[in-house]
Amino acid sequence: MSVGVFGWSLGQFLKEAASSSPTPGGGSVAALTGALAASMAAMVANLTLGKEKFREVAPDMERVRREAEETLEAMEKLMEADMEAFNTYMQALRLPKSTPEEKSFRQQKMQEALRRATEVPLEIAERCFKVLELALEVARKGNEMAVSDAGVAGHLAWAALQAALLNVDINLPYLRDEELAAQFRAQKEDLLEKGRKVWERVFTAVQEKMIK
Numbered sequence: 001m002s003v004g005v006f007g008w009s010l011g012q013f014l015k016e017a018a019s020s021s022p023t024p025g026g027g028s029v030a031a032l033t034g035a036l037a038a039s040m041a042a043m044v045a046n047l048t049l050g051k052e053k054f055r056e057v058a059p060d061m062e063r064v065r066r067e068a069e070e071t072l073e074a075m076e077k078l079m080e081a082d083m084e085a086f087n088t089y090m091q092a093l094r095l096p097k098s099t100p101e102e103k104s105f106r107q108q109k110m111q112e113a114l115r116r117a118t119e120v121p122l123e124i125a126e127r128c129f130k131v132l133e134l135a136l137e138v139a140r141k142g143n144e145m146a147v148s149d150a151g152v153a154g155h156l157a158w159a160a161l162q163a164a165l166l167n168v169d170i171n172l173p174y175l176r177d178e179e180l181a182a183q184f185r186a187q188k189e190d191l192l193e194k195g196r197k198v199w200e201r202v203f204t205a206v207q208e209k210m211i212k
Contacts (some may be wrong), residue, residue, distance in 0.1 A: 005083070006076045022090075027082035027121045030163035034128040035075035037156035041131060042068035044138035044146045044153070057141040064134050071127055071134075078127070081120045082167075089113035114171055118184055121167035125191050128161035132198040139205040147209040154202035161195045 005013065005024065013032070017024050024032075045061040045068065048054045054061070092109035096102045135154035142150055168188050175181040 004076060005079050023083040023086055024079065025082070025086065026163060027086075027124060027167045028079045030121065030128075030160045030167065031075045031079040031082060031124045033156050033160035033163065034124060034131055035072050037128070037131045037135065037153045037160060038068040038071040038075070040149050040153035040156065041134040041138050042072075044142040044150045047146045047149075048138070048141070048143040051143065054141075054143065060137060060141055064137055067130070068134055071131055074127055075124070078120060078124050082117075082124070085113065085117040085120050089117055111176055114174055115177075115180065118168055118171040118175065121164040122184065122187055122191075124164040125161045125168070125188070125195075128157045128164060129191055129195050129198070131157040132161070132195055132202065136198055136202045136205060139202050139209070144209050147206055151202070151206035154199060154206065158195060158199040158202075161191065165192060 005028070008016070013024065017029060042065050045065040048061045049058055049065070089110065092106060092113045095106040095109060097106050132154060135150055135157055139147060139150035139154065165188050168184060172181050172185060175184070
């Protein structure tokens with residue numbers, strides 16, 4: 001049974017990411033960063049639960065913890081999917097192109113792989129946006145002793161969202177389906193706009209709690 005990327009040691013992941021191997025690359029690193037953000041949101045929720053002072057927000061913290069744990073599972077799958085998408089594209093690139101038929105088939109497979117290689121980082125970015133919302137919730141309602149950790153969750157989620165979308169940007173010019181490319185571009189811009197707004201709220205909430 002093969003060990004997934006989450007089964008690697010931290011040292012192994014860093015070594016592989018720093019190597020000349022193209023995977024794990026930026027998309028997988030963005031997913032890992034989003035997973036770290038989710039883990040910080042879950043930690044703040046756990047540090048809030050079970051305390052009488054925060055009894056009223058316990059249901060909210062339970063939900064945050066559950067959604068953060070679901071995000072961790074999703075990010076592991078997305079890290080694997082990102083690496084698989086890149087490898088599939090490279091396989092398509094190496095297909096024979098001696099005849100018109102081979103060239104057409106190769107181009108078809110390359111476009112299919114490019115589409116998948118764009119969909120995956122978009123999904124990573126969408127997950128990161130959800131983590132931003134979790135970070136905002138724990139920043140506002142969570143244990144104030146862990147508000148800096150809520151801030152870390154927000155910082156990492158916002159950085160990961162932007163990083164994932166860079167992997168969308170690099171693929172868009174190569175997509176021949178202009179309608180699909182426009183759809184991906186609109187999704188990207190929407191995520192950036194929404195993400196920035198939530199991140200600003202996270203930052204404000206954290207700063208307000210820290211200066212009290």
